[in-house]
Amino acid sequence: MSRYFTEDHEWIEFDGDAATVGITDYAQGQLGDIVFVELPAAGTQLTKGKDAAVVESVKAASDVYSPVSGEVTEANPALEEDPALVNTAPEGDGWFFRATISDASELDGLMTEAKYKEFVAGL
Amino acid sequence: MNELEVGSETETVEAPETGTLPLDAWHRANGARMVEFAGYYMPIQYSGIVAEHDWTRSSAGLFDVSHMGQLTLSSDEGAEEDAATALERLLPGDIAGLKPGRMRYSLLLGDEGGVLDDLIVTNMGAAEGQALGMVVNGAMKWDDIAHLREHLPDAITLTLHDDKALLALQGPKAAAVLEDLVPGVGKLTFMKAAAFDWQGASLWISRAGYTGEDGFEISVPEDSAAAFADALIADERVKPVGLGARDSLRLEAGLPLYGHDLSPETDPVSAGLGFALSKKRRESGGWMGHGTCVSRFAEGCAERRVGLVLSGRLPAREGAAVMHGDEQVGRVTSGGFSPTLGHPVAMAYVASEHAADGTELSIDVRGKRLDARVAPMPFVPHKYYRGEA
CATH class of the missing domain: 3.30.1360.120 (Probable tRNA modification gtpase trme; domain 1)
Known part of the structure; x- marks a missing residue:
């Protein structure tokens, strides 16, 4: 399994042609206390770079973009009960959704963890 | 100035x-x-x-x-009227009757009764040379100063601290x-x-x-x-x-935020701020916007500022449509998740026939319909200290 990152602060972890998507620790820190996550239902078609989910913090609503194109297979049911999981475990139990990937070539523009850390340090 | x-x-x-x-x-x-x-x-x-x-x-x-504007108004020696009398032409509160050391919430109103800003006026008393203090919204202070300077006599000195x-x-x-x-x-x-x-x-x-x-x-x-x-x-x-x-x-606390819940398009009566229009001055008139406010009191308002309590956890933000069935009857002017109550709340302007406490409405958020009930404000009780009982 390998994990990659986007400049919009999403992470994506691949396992064959399946992937799990969430937002990074940096992103949750910027958003602040999260009170609601609106997730795509299973079967939703995703387009790389387009809206996939909405995170509501105490401050504001923020869009989360899909790092790849594909189809949602499962939304994280735990976030309905406990959206604060995104604050406490953004890169673990606070994952957003799982999807199948339709175009493996889209992975080319993603950052490795080391590269993403460098990117965040420069912000 | x-x-x-x-x-x-x-x-x-x-x-x-x-x-x-x-x-x-x-x-x-x-x-x-x-x-x-x-x-x-x-x-x-x-x-x-x-x-x-x-x-x-x-x-x-x-x-x-x-960031808020801290202003004082005082009348020059030999002026025909004092600062309170002059200021009363621009806002609906009883300022002349304000005792030293007392404060009052008030509003700057336009000719048509639109709210130009909300503010606090204080009689600063002898300590400050009989000046009136005003604290106004940060984003509005330059507009307020221009409005005050335009309408106050030259013998009233206006200072931004x-x-x-x-x-x-x-x-x-x-x-x-x-x-x-x-x-x-x-x-x-x-x-x-x-x-x-x-x-x-x-x-x-x-x-x-x-x-x-x-x-x-x-x-x-x-x-x-x-x-x-x-x-x-x-x-x-x-x-x-x-x-x-x-x-x-x-x-x-149910307190309106200027630029969101109050604007030049809203009048104090529709905004539920009738308390800021002292009875004495409602009757006496002689202030900008008096005509509009009097007719709103007499004939009622087309819409009113209300509190909305939402079920679920998804907040409704400013701009969201308030619905009664398929008909839009209002709009959210501020909203968010209430940490104290554990659910979302909002303020909205809603058509008066749907503004009674307990009315069941809904709010459209990105195509989802959230159940919302008209509720009295404040959502969380005020705890102001008014002295030992």
Whole structure:
């Protein structure tokens, strides 16, 4: 399994042609206390770079973009009960959704963890 | 001050540079995340909005509201009328009847009764040479000054005290904390104010605020502001609180925010601020917007500002449509998640026939329909200190 990152602060972890998507620790820190996550239902078609989910913090609503194109297979049911999981475990139990990937070539523009850390340090 | 008037008439489109306030470095040193707000860099949060919100409701939160305009009005010697009489032509409150050391919430109104700003007027009494104090919204202060200068006689001197910081200490422990630093301050009750001294610095302290909690607003010379803020947070009952929690606190307290819940398109009666229109002055008239307000009282309003309690956890934000069945009957003007109540709340303008408490409505959020019930405000009870019972 390998994990990659986007400049919009999403992470994506691949396992064959399946992937799990969430937002990074940096992103949750910027958003602040999260009170609601609106997730795509299973079967939703995703387009790389387009809206996939909405995170509501105490401050504001923020869009989360899909790092790849594909189809949602499962939304994280735990976030309905406990959206604060995104604050406490953004890169673990606070994952957003799982999807199948339709175009493996889209992975080319993603950052490795080391590269993403460098990117965040420069912000 | 005439220059300000001219400036407002020849307004250019150039964006002014973002200003820094006296406590800018203090906020950064205390871990604030700074954002641009009302033309200044301001702290949005320190430890986190919910933690700061809860701390204010349970202990004492320190807010920097130095972006707000601190004005004084006084009449020159030999002037035909005093500042209160002159000011009463521009707002609907009983200012002439305000005793020294007393404060009143009021509104600057346009000719058609639209709200130009909401503000607090204080009779500062003999301590300040019989001046009236006014605290106005930060984003509106330049417009307010231009409006006041245009309509007040030349013999009324209007001064902007931008050499002073304005701090607010809010919460159930605010009075005990401030009494330790500034003995005697605990004798003030809600909406009263007086001059005090702290280590040689002149303070003007008001028992007021915008969180619904008991608390104070403290005007302090900019040179002493950081030392005074340090002295406050040295008390373990006090933590600094940013704009984020200030907004969630005032929303729970049902207090309207200018530019969102109040605007030149809204009048005080529709906004539910009839209390700011003193009975005496409603009858006497002689103030801008009087005609509109009188007819709203007599004939009713097409829409009213109401509170909405939402079920679920998804907040409705400003601009969301309020629905009755398939018909839009209103719009949300501010909304968010209430940390104290654990569910979302909102303020909205809703057609009067759907504005009664308990009315079941819904709000459209990105195509989802959220159940919302019209509810009395404040959502969280006010805890103002009005003296020992």
